[in-house]
Amino acid sequence: MTDTIARFIGFSARQLPDDVTAKLRELREKETGALPKVLYEAMFRNMELAAELSRPSCQDTGLVQFWLRCGTGFPLINELEGLLREAVLQATAETPLRPNVVEAFDEYNTGTNVGRGVPCVHWDIVPGWDGCEIYTYLAGGGCALPGYATVLMPGEGYAGVSRFVLERLTEYAPNACPPLLVGVGVASSAETAALLSKKALLRPVGSHSENERAARMERLLEESINALGIGPQGVGGSYTVMGVHIEHAARHPASLGVGLSVSCWSHRRGHLFFDRELNCTAASHAGFQP
Amino acid sequence: MTTYKDGRRILSAPLSDDDLRSLRIGDIFYLSGTLTTGRDAVHRRVVEEGRALPVDLRGGVLLHAGPIVRPLEGGGWEMVSIGPTTSMRMEKFEYEFVKATDVRLLIGKGGMKENAARACRDFGCVHCVMPAGCAVAAALSVEEIVGADWLDLGMPEALWTCRVREFGPLIVSIDAEGRNYFEEKKAEYRRHKDEQLARLAKELAFRE
Numbered sequence: 001m002t003d004t005i006a007r008f009i010g011f012s013a014r015q016l017p018d019d020v021t022a023k024l025r026e027l028r029e030k031e032t033g034a035l036p037k038v039l040y041e042a043m044f045r046n047m048e049l050a051a052e053l054s055r056p057s058c059q060d061t062g063l064v065q066f067w068l069r070c071g072t073g074f075p076l077i078n079e080l081e082g083l084l085r086e087a088v089l090q091a092t093a094e095t096p097l098r099p100n101v102v103e104a105f106d107e108y109n110t111g112t113n114v115g116r117g118v119p120c121v122h123w124d125i126v127p128g129w130d131g132c133e134i135y136t137y138l139a140g141g142g143c144a145l146p147g148y149a150t151v152l153m154p155g156e157g158y159a160g161v162s163r164f165v166l167e168r169l170t171e172y173a174p175n176a177c178p179p180l181l182v183g184v185g186v187a188s189s190a191e192t193a194a195l196l197s198k199k200a201l202l203r204p205v206g207s208h209s210e211n212e213r214a215a216r217m218e219r220l221l222e223e224s225i226n227a228l229g230i231g232p233q234g235v236g237g238s239y240t241v242m243g244v245h246i247e248h249a250a251r252h253p254a255s256l257g258v259g260l261s262v263s264c265w266s267h268r269r270g271h272l273f274f275d276r277e278l279n280c281t282a283a284s285h286a287g288f289q290p
Numbered sequence: 291m292t293t294y295k296d297g298r299r300i301l302s303a304p305l306s307d308d309d310l311r312s313l314r315i316g317d318i319f320y321l322s323g324t325l326t327t328g329r330d331a332v333h334r335r336v337v338e339e340g341r342a343l344p345v346d347l348r349g350g351v352l353l354h355a356g357p358i359v360r361p362l363e364g365g366g367w368e369m370v371s372i373g374p375t376t377s378m379r380m381e382k383f384e385y386e387f388v389k390a391t392d393v394r395l396l397i398g399k400g401g402m403k404e405n406a407a408r409a410c411r412d413f414g415c416v417h418c419v420m421p422a423g424c425a426v427a428a429a430l431s432v433e434e435i436v437g438a439d440w441l442d443l444g445m446p447e448a449l450w451t452c453r454v455r456e457f458g459p460l461i462v463s464i465d466a467e468g469r470n471y472f473e474e475k476k477a478e479y480r481r482h483k484d485e486q487l488a489r490l491a492k493e494l495a496f497r498e
Contacts, residue, residue: 175400
């Protein structure tokens with residue numbers, strides 16, 4: 001299992017998930033400006049070269065994050081955190097990934113992509129199940145910069161939420177490598193909203209919330225962010241986002257928490273599933289051989 | 291020196307004043323010659339600690355980047371992946387950095403602001419951006435790593451001096467007159483934002 005995950009991390013540093021590639025292809029066709037065309041040409045040439053030469057497609061291979069949906073009956077549940085850490089060490093040496101982990105306060109690079117609290121592992125425990133889903137995410141530094149969470153007065157309402165998102169993106173999106181995938185969390189407090197906004201980035205590109213109003217807001221925000229005119233890499237264009245995903249939780253009557261996370265166009269998210277016999281499938285990347 | 295090949299405009303480093311002054315915001319070109327990578331930690335050493343760079347950047351090119359480099363058997367280094375990093379992180383230091391090093395072309399990702407624009411105006415310097423996330427294509431334009439300095443800063447922060455060929459495409463973001471492409475575009479984006487917020491406020495009045 002460690003080997004498979006290590007190889008998958010390397011693979012996902014070289015090849016974007018199928019849904020992201022398809023969306024970029026669609027946006028490339030729709031952009032008409034001269035600068036966007038030059039940029040998309042460079043982006044697609046790079047994607048082909050990265051796959052062909054087996055190299056990380058972006059030099060910033062990010063901090064490795066894992067989101068687990070793990071059954072309590074999964075045979076390796078106790079070993080999981082240890083083997084994920086081992087997989088990161090292995091992938092760093094073999095791919096190679098850029099060493100990106102700087103210890104806080106001591107301010108030195110560990111050189112291994114492992115450090116205090118890194119790789120970051122989030123758990124969703126599923127009682128009575130024997131499978132394990134692993135979302136991998138290579139989170140680059142540049143697209144972490146727009147990240148923000150705050151708590152609004154409920155009277156500001158969903159118009160306030162959209163103001164928060166648009167103001168932040170107008171200032172920060174041009175530098176975060178658009179077209180972006182935008183994750184918005186709506187909850188009660190800063191940390192719940194922030195966490196949901198990141199989780200929203202793990203959904204397939206262009207999927208919609210099961211809540212009808214949230215889904216409508218996703219569409220409206222997508223139109224409005226595109227209408228800002230920021231375009232690929234901030235040079236100006238008709239499409240700034242690959243999608244807007246909203247995840248939500250119930251809130252306190254007196255608070256409206258809102259969080260924002262974005263991913264760059266090179267959205268290196270992966271999804272693995274292991275059954276109890278450790279048979280593996282990679283739903284995000286049809287080209288990966290487990 | 292400026293040459294043209296297959297419709298591409300190619301500038302050779304070191305760049306002359308004429309080369310630099312011929313560049314206008316929004317122009318696209320490619321670079322051949324030598325460049326050196328440097329980002330946060332390099333800027334802090336030069337500006338905050340007053341240390342001299344071990345590389346001569348006079349009239350030269352600084353790339354805001356932290357590459358992936360692999361040691362070669364038998365010595366030397368191979369460029370695996372290289373791409374621009376967010377230039378805005380260097381904004382705070384850039385005027386003093388350009389003044390101290392006499393570097394003339396800055397390459398990075400995303401725009402910079404008034405401090406960098408003032409350096410461009412005062413010293414005839416240019417900032418440009420290259421497509422980000424295109425690190426393999428860029429690495430293939432690196433012919434050789436000819437210098438590795440300040441390796442104690444770690445791989446992403448060290449000074450990697452590279453001989454490059456037709457490195458790009460590069461898009462001029464701040465020209466030697468101090469015109470700033472991204473700041474001008476941002477004024478448009480802000481206008482659009484106000485229009486969109488008015489629209490969204492009407493659409494998003496959800497009640498119980």
